[in-house]
Ligand code: AMP
């Protein structure tokens with residue numbers, strides 16, 4: 530098979546490395562890809578959000594299967610367009626991707642079908658939202674732009690003044706554009722967070738191994754929110770009992786709810802969960818693989834990923850046994866100094882040979898080729914994943930490689946996995 534992967538970050542690199550292991554695959558293409566991905570796939574300069582461009586590329590290279598990884602093309606209907614053009618594709622259609630594309634949709638879905646989530650109210654104008662927050666007078670509170678906002682559409686104000694300013698920025702200044710036409714104001718929940726990605730063909734749902742993201746830029750969960758600075762898998766808080774409870778109260782009800790709404794979800798459904806004192810609740814749904822969760826989950830997958838993608842496409846997922854390794858995995862992200870604000874690009878990266886290093890898997894997120902050398906080209910530059918018999922071993926391997934990979938002003942968190950290690954001791 531010739532497989533085309535749409536996207537160009539660390540998550541797409543992790544998908545490509547796994548697809549490369551498939552006995553069914555002879556060739557992998559990627560658009561747009563990046564410098565490091567070009568060692569593993571032929572990269573084409575077509576933007577991941579250019580639906581017509583991707584359909585034309587699939588025709589030109591005669592792709593047998595297309596994997597659409599990022600949220601925006603899924604929400605915009607790229608899988609619909611590929612299917613209409615006769616291509617088999619992995620990912621939900623637009624009418625199901627709305628589960629990530631609109632927080633108002635997903636919150637209303639959970640309320641209607643009794644799926645545990647934070648209490649909330651929806652607003653379509655700033656005055657009413659501000660009046661509500663003032664009257665309620667409970668802080669911190671949580672304010673979410675309805676639509677996609679590059680993962681930055683959630684603010685957690687500690688005071689009324691902060692909340693008022695945030696609401697105005699989203700709804701009046703439109704810092705996230707049309708995504709801020711509506712907002713959700715919701716109850717602030719507490720508890721450990723767990724990411725669970727799940728394969729589903731709409732009939733059957735098979736959760737992957739659990740993981741934990743580290744979203745803040747600095748150690749100790751300080752600093753600004755980022756796309757994710759590192760991940761570990763498994764997540765020690767996600768015990769077998771909690772997994773069973775989530776299956777019964779969240780995962781199955783969600784796919785049933787989507788079917789009942791005539792929006793069957795096929796692909797990877799991401800559950801961002803919080804394990805609150807009142808039980809697990811959904812913080813967010815994503816309609817795709819998480820980034821950088823994929824970088825610790827897929828290395829543990831033993832089953833041929835193309836068998837899974839085809840089973841989802843043919844709606845025969847229930848017949849497939851999916852196997853995982855017992856290893857622990859850790860991914861430490863190396864970012865450009867300054868990220869998530871502004872940062873320089875084009876800095877030479879040293880310590881890699883053909884984009885990789887022995888003992889770890891280096892997933893490239895923001896790299897480009899400059900002649901024969903690899904240079905930085907994004908905020909998150911690399912994700913360095915290692916496997917180990919336990920989390921400590923995986924973390925040690927990953928960090929020892931991270932120390933030896935270099936570019937000017939590189940930034941990484943020194944405490945990835947620390948919370949998980951402490952939890953293992955406490956539980
Ligand atoms: P999201 O973009 O929806 O993943 O939200 C970003 C982060 O905000 C989450 O990972 C949580 O840490 C936090 N968050 C979102 N919703 C809530 C909530 N209702 N209560 C507490 N924290 C939240």
Ligand code: GLY
Pocket residue numbers: 680742756757815818819820821822
């Ligand atoms: N790591 C969080 C996300 O992919 O949205």
